[in-house]
Amino acid sequence: MTKFSLWLAAGSNNVLPSGDPFAHHLFMRCLFHAQHDPTIKFDVKTINVNRKSDDFKQTGLRRVPGIYANVDNDDAETFETEDEILDFLEFLKPSRGDDEDAENATCDLFRQFARFVKDVEHKDTALNTELYRLDKFLSDRGTKFLLSDDLAHIDCLVLTRLHSIRIAAKALKNYNIPTDLTHLIAYIRAGYETDQFRLSCPSDQDIILHWCELKDTPNLTAKDRAKLVRDEPVYSFSL
DSSP states (O other), X not given: OEEEEEEEEBOTTSSSBOSOHHHHHHHHHHHHHHHHOTTEEEEEEEEOTTSOOHHHHHHTOOSSSEEEEEETTOOOEEEOSHHXXXXXXXXXXXXXXXXXXXXXXXXXXXXXXXXXXXXXXOSSHHHHHXXXXXXXXXXXXXXXXXXXXXXXXXXXXXXXXXXXXXXXXHHHHOOOOOTTOHHHHHHHHHHHTSHHHHHHOOOHHHHHHHHHTSTTSOOOOHHHHHHHHHSOOOOOOXX
16 A cells, blocks of 8 residues: 655645645646555645644655655655656556657647746747647547546646646736637646546635746736735636
8 A cells, every 4th residue: 555645835825735736736646546546545735835834844854845655564755856756656556658749749838838927938929839739639639638538647737737827827917728729628628527636726816826926927916915815715617
C-alpha cells in the first residue's frame, strides 16, 4: 500500500488550496492515480506559507508543494522539488502512455499564456495560435480527451492549465477563449465533468490572486483584492 500526504499552500481563506496551477495539477494527478489503484491512500493538507504548522515542520519538508510518503510501510520519504514530486508520481499506477503528437500539440501553450498575462507579449496572437493548434489536434484525433475517451496523465496537466488560462486571462486581460474553438471547448467541458478535476480545482478567486501576485502581471486594486478574499469561493465550470 502507498500512503502519502500532498502538502499545498493554502489560498486566501487559509484552508482551501491556492490557485497555483502546478498544485492543481498535482492534486488532480493524485486523484487520477487513486482512482486506478485502490492501494493508494493519500490526503491533502494545506499550510499558510508565512506561518508553517508544527505538523508540517515534523515532515521534514521545507516548502510546498511537497509530498510526505510512506511506501509499503518503509521509512517515510519527502519529495519537494518539481522533479522529485513528478518522479514519485510516475511510479504510481497506471503507467504513463507516451504520445509525442499530444505532447507537441500542448508543449508551448502555457508558456505563451504566461507571456501574454505577464505583458511580455501584449497581443493574444501567440496564445491564440497555440489554442488553435490544440483545437486542430483534438479535431483530428476525434476523442473525448487527448489520448482516448478516458482521462490520462497528460490531461491532468493540460486541463488544469487551460482552466488557469480561462480564469486568469479573463480577469486580468479581459481575454476569452475564441468561441469557434469548438473541439477545445468540448475538451474543457469533458474535463469539468470529471470528479478528479472538480475535487482538485481551486476557486476562481484564488486563481486570480495567484496570477496577479506574480511579477509583471497586471495588478488589482486594494479594493478588488479585498473583495476576492472576502467573497464566497466561486468555481466556473461552465463555458
